[in-house]
Amino acid sequence: MDLWLLVAGMGVITFALRLSLIMTSGRIELPPLLLQALKYVPPAVLSAIIFPEVMRPDGVFDPSLGNPRLIPGVIAAVVAWRTKNVLLTIAAGMIVLWLYHWIVALTSG
Amino acid sequence: MQARRELRAGIKSELPVAAGVIPFGMIFGVVAVAAGIPPLLAQAMSFIVFAGSAQFIGAQLIGLATPAGVVLLTTFIVNLRHLLYSASMAPYLRTLSPACRGLLAYLLTDEAYAVAILHFDSGRDHPAARQWFLLGAGMTLWIAWQASTAMGVFLGAQVPAAWALDFTLALTFIGLVVPALKHRAEISVAATAGVVALIAAGLPYQLGLLLAAVTGITVGLVVQQIGRTRSWSVR
Numbered sequence: 472m473d474l475w476l477l478v479a480g481m482g483v484i485t486f487a488l489r490l491s492l493i494m495t496s497g498r499i500e501l502p503p504l505l506l507q508a509l510k511y512v513p514p515a516v517l518s519a520i521i522f523p524e525v526m527r528p529d530g531v532f533d534p535s536l537g538n539p540r541l542i543p544g545v546i547a548a549v550v551a552w553r554t555k556n557v558l559l560t561i562a563a564g565m566i567v568l569w570l571y572h573w574i575v576a577l578t579s580g
Numbered sequence: 581m582q583a584r585r586e587l588r589a590g591i592k593s594e595l596p597v598a599a600g601v602i603p604f605g606m607i608f609g610v611v612a613v614a615a616g617i618p619p620l621l622a623q624a625m626s627f628i629v630f631a632g633s634a635q636f637i638g639a640q641l642i643g644l645a646t647p648a649g650v651v652l653l654t655t656f657i658v659n660l661r662h663l664l665y666s667a668s669m670a671p672y673l674r675t676l677s678p679a680c681r682g683l684l685a686y687l688l689t690d691e692a693y694a695v696a697i698l699h700f701d702s703g704r705d706h707p708a709a710r711q712w713f714l715l716g717a718g719m720t721l722w723i724a725w726q727a728s729t730a731m732g733v734f735l736g737a738q739v740p741a742a743w744a745l746d747f748t749l750a751l752t753f754i755g756l757v758v759p760a761l762k763h764r765a766e767i768s769v770a771a772t773a774g775v776v777a778l779i780a781a782g783l784p785y786q787l788g789l790l791l792a793a794v795t796g797i798t799v800g801l802v803v804q805q806i807g808r809t810r811s812w813s814v815r
Contacts, residue, residue, distance in 0.1 A: 517756060551757075
């Protein structure tokens with residue numbers, strides 16, 4: 472039930488932001504600094520999620536090759552940079568992750 | 581007559597964009613279930629929140645058992661850009677009743693806004709029937725998003741946890757961020773936010789995420805300001 476309330480809250484916030492200025496009648500100029508800051512929200516928030524997801528897979532900082540997510544993450548970044556294609560990026564990262572697990576299983580078994 | 585023409589034009593303009601979001605709706609469904617969100621709630625996120633990036637980030641945070649206040653604050657920051665769309669749509673919709681504006685605000689996603697504002701600025705629209713274009717575009721995207729979420733939720737429930745599909749969330753974000761890093765300011769935003777997130781990862785309640793995002797944005801603004809003064813002094 473808690474999670475349902477939380478999702479409802481996310482919905483209310485999103486809807487309120489979308490509705491807010493539509494309900495005003497005139498043209499509203501947003502301050503340039505806010506506009507500029509808004510452009511930086513996606514790279515900031517997403518990078519703040521990506522780095523720990525890749526470098527701290529089990530909640531511990533692990534920049535070694537023993538970290539199963541490091542190589543897939545780096546290769547995904549290269550694919551994203553070269554192709555600008557999100558689906559290819561996901562496919563490349565997951566294939567490398569599965570290969571990594573497969574090789575580890577082979578060598579340890 | 582004009583209404584029907586604008587409605588049809590809105591649907592037609594949105595169709596290619598809606599087709600493009602289908603894979604993301606499916607990935608969202610799969611990833612939300614992989615993050616431990618119950619299938620019905622994952623679908624409800626698409627229905628109630630109806631904002632892709634906030635849903636992806638919300639799924640990630642809920643999967644990490646983040647406190648509600650931090651999830652809501654992050655949702656606010658991530659969706660702040662909708663203020664921009666709201667301000668930009670206001671002059672076109674001011675004659676409508678509050679209920680109509682409410683419905684169109686619910687449908688005002690990035691994808692519907694992008695298509696609608698291009699149409700309104702093109703001069704080829706019918707000013708009295710503009711709302712129908714936005715309604716057509718918004719509904720088209722809504723249907724594609726709900727249906728593709730449902731497909732993803734269904735698929736996600738079939739996939740064993742050993743496939744580690746939760747990692748597709750981070751991969752999706754990598755695919756979105758890396759191509760957008762074109763200028764020095766954006767690169768410094770991403771690098772700062774990433775490094776601060778690593779250093780601050782031990783903070784309670786996932787507050788490291790917010791700290792990292794705010795630091796990254798601030799550094800970006802500073803770098804951009806320095807770049808601007810430099811180019812002035814050269815001239």
